[in-house]
Amino acid sequence: MAKTYLFHVKGTTCTSCEVVIEREVRELDGVLGVDVSHAKGVVAITMKKGHPIHAAQLESLLGTHGYQFSKKEKELPPQPWNWGRIATIVGIVALTYFILSKAGFLTYSPTIDGGKGLAGVFLIGLIASVSSCTAVLGGLLVAVSASSAKQNQNKSLRERMRPHILFNAGRLIGFLFFGAIIGLVGSLIQLSIGFNGLLILIVALLMIGLGVNLLGIVPRGVSVIRPPKWLTHKIHDLSTSHHPHVPFALGALTFFLPCGFTQAMQLYALSLGDMKSSALLMGVFALGTLPALLGIGAITSSATGERLKKITAVAGVLVITLGISNVQNSFALLDWHPFAFTGQSYTVDASAPTMVGGEQLIQMEVSERGLYIPDELTVVEGIPVRWEIFGADFMGCADSLIMREFGINTHLDPGSNTVTFTPTQTGRFTYSCSMGMIRGTMYVIPQETL
Template sequence: MSKEHLSQKTIYVQGMHCSACEVLLEKEFLKIEGVEYADVSLNSHSATVYFQPGTKFHFKKLNAGLRKLNYKVSDEPFDDRPKPKLFKSLTVAVLVLVLFFVFEQLQLGRFVSLDGRVSFFSAFLLGLIASVSSCAALIGGVLLSLSKHWQKKALQSHTAFHSSRIFSFFVLGGVLGAIGSAIQFEGLLLSAILVIVISIVMVILALQMLEFEFARKVRLALPKFLSSGIAEKSEKGSAAYIVGALTFFLPCGFTLIAQGAALASGSFMAGAGIMLAFAFGTLPALLVISFTSVGFGSKPHLSLAFNQVVGIILIFFAFYNINSQFNVLGLPSLSDIQLGGSRSGNVEFHSNYQASENEQVISLVARDFDYFLIGDSTFEAGKPTKLVVDNQGAYGCAVALSVFGLMDGYHFLEPGENVVDLGEPAAGSYKITCSMGMVTPAIVSFTSNPLL
């Protein structure tokens, strides 16, 4: 029966946050006997339902079914609901971020070194460290972003995400071990663009959680005829399985180290074991994120405050990631702001490298989670150049050194002296940082007259 021959009614909805809510609510309205069509609008916070004459709407019963999704419906517009105090949410978010940086400053990564002979316990320990390091800004941010959309079957969705993540790390780790050095995780430009796009999506989702009206108008969704099918798979856990599996490809310094160890292992089972142990190491912190989001999301009186806290944290993580990728791409960033004098004052550089007569050398010390440029920072353009790195215990992302514009991909640093051929650089400034841009860049310049 067409809409022209049906009665219609406007139903007002409270609790909508994103485009996915439209699909979920339409499916719920279509379960009502006599309802043939339902058009839900995030912008108006209402639904227009088309139904056969004589259909009755029992709002008490309907709200009882929608309570677990944190929605409420009525035939009258809702008054603006009281919002939790932003200051309290901001305080909680700041405390979480302070804790994040405290774990970063502990520099636990120095105690873990991975190579082809790595033990599974070391890989597990590396995963534990990764879960409270800069990787949390990316993987944890993705999980936080999706938690809101999984409230209907939160336990099943989060279980699917984590189990799929562990399984994919096992299988793909085995693939890396089997084919060894045939696979290299290069392509810094592609990885940087991927992270920036993910971060922009995180910002939009965060603003929607914070209930900015202009952000709600941004549709991060497929057409409804496609998203309805995806929603059905989501209810069965299919979407969560896919997202969990794809986290293997999200660029993270610690993950790259584990993947490098799997490559060097030389066998399927060794590579699979390394990545499986690493995934289990990251699991506790990610489970905390899952349980927290499920617990708060199931309590309507707390879910608003939770959304505010998560929204604030997501915005920080997103800009943290974007700033880092600007470093990777050699673009101006907040990391360029240097306070105080030279950071290399108490750093000793050890090298036995002998430069040829027509060659210039950039001297760098890699220590902990820092790069220290030793000596000159300005060099002659068009002249053969070597980057000599004295690795004095770099860890995490700092092990994978990159110089966008002078190197293809990144260079894994071995302990001690490392020599990297930079060719004959063109004039310009270049940032020496890690594969994720988390290390404060050391900036070198090449000019036609280096004495100026």
């Protein structure tokens, strides 16, 4: 008669961990079934009669992944909040945000010219490569390599490496292709500014949740929309096929594996609403994961114990920092100013506009670095404004300009551009690119202050 054994598990961070544990435990002798719940921190293993299983066996099998097992005698008590550690992490995140912001790495501009922005996306890929997401990918790659090695024992190193190279090539091309499809969908449904802002906010909260998970600040992770677990197992099952093109197909299908980082980038790509930009975004993200998969990032596979904890902590801080940056981007598009002070006064300064032909004339440049120069402008309420904007040859996502309060949503071309509007209310307003990443401030002052 079969018997089900229950164990507590610590060290899981997402659905990828569930898949890793389930697939490796299924290889043990006598296992009839295994089900892992990251949310509950429980592993249920059904064994044949006469085949007991103990926590020590699971530790021996999966301890290298950082998982810890104990027999489930009763429900574990809730873990207390470590407020001192949380305060330290908040301080480190604030410092990291300041440094990355000044360096320009928090401006994602997924175009060929957006070097620093693409570096930020590449960084997220590198972070994903030290997370449990790569444990799933690594498992697939090992399965493919092992299957090929058995068939090609007498062949050259180049021929034995072929499946490995095909897998990574398929992953890169798959991410480019499916990224373009996501961008096409985004362009067809014509996302509104507000919906675009909500998508970016979801991405931001997802990234912050992932970072919190990596740092282990709370006992369990956030719930996210993810592909069904059976799909992940089906993709893994393909690895046993002997067809020469299977490694390439498997690499491409990793686009659909349950990884919070991948899902965050997919939502971000959807919000871009452009095939080329979305494909580039997903392609650069996939490139960031390749070093670990190609074996160049041996640090991720050799790290254990305290070293692994340090790597994970650094990754967690970076992910939270990037998430906070995206929260600000979404607020700009949603016209939310939760930290703005009310009742502030506005005075005319050197940036106040001159009058030309009954219109207020203001001028601004969009640089090749994706910066607004100047990034603060002042106009007067109730008087038409002529906004002259000179765009660089390459502007990244700054080639769009949005200011919701006054109905501005326009594309900027290289060279001279003109935007006209009439400010109908006083206050401090944010104008930005379509992603909310590049921002400036428009001050509208009442006429009586002149």
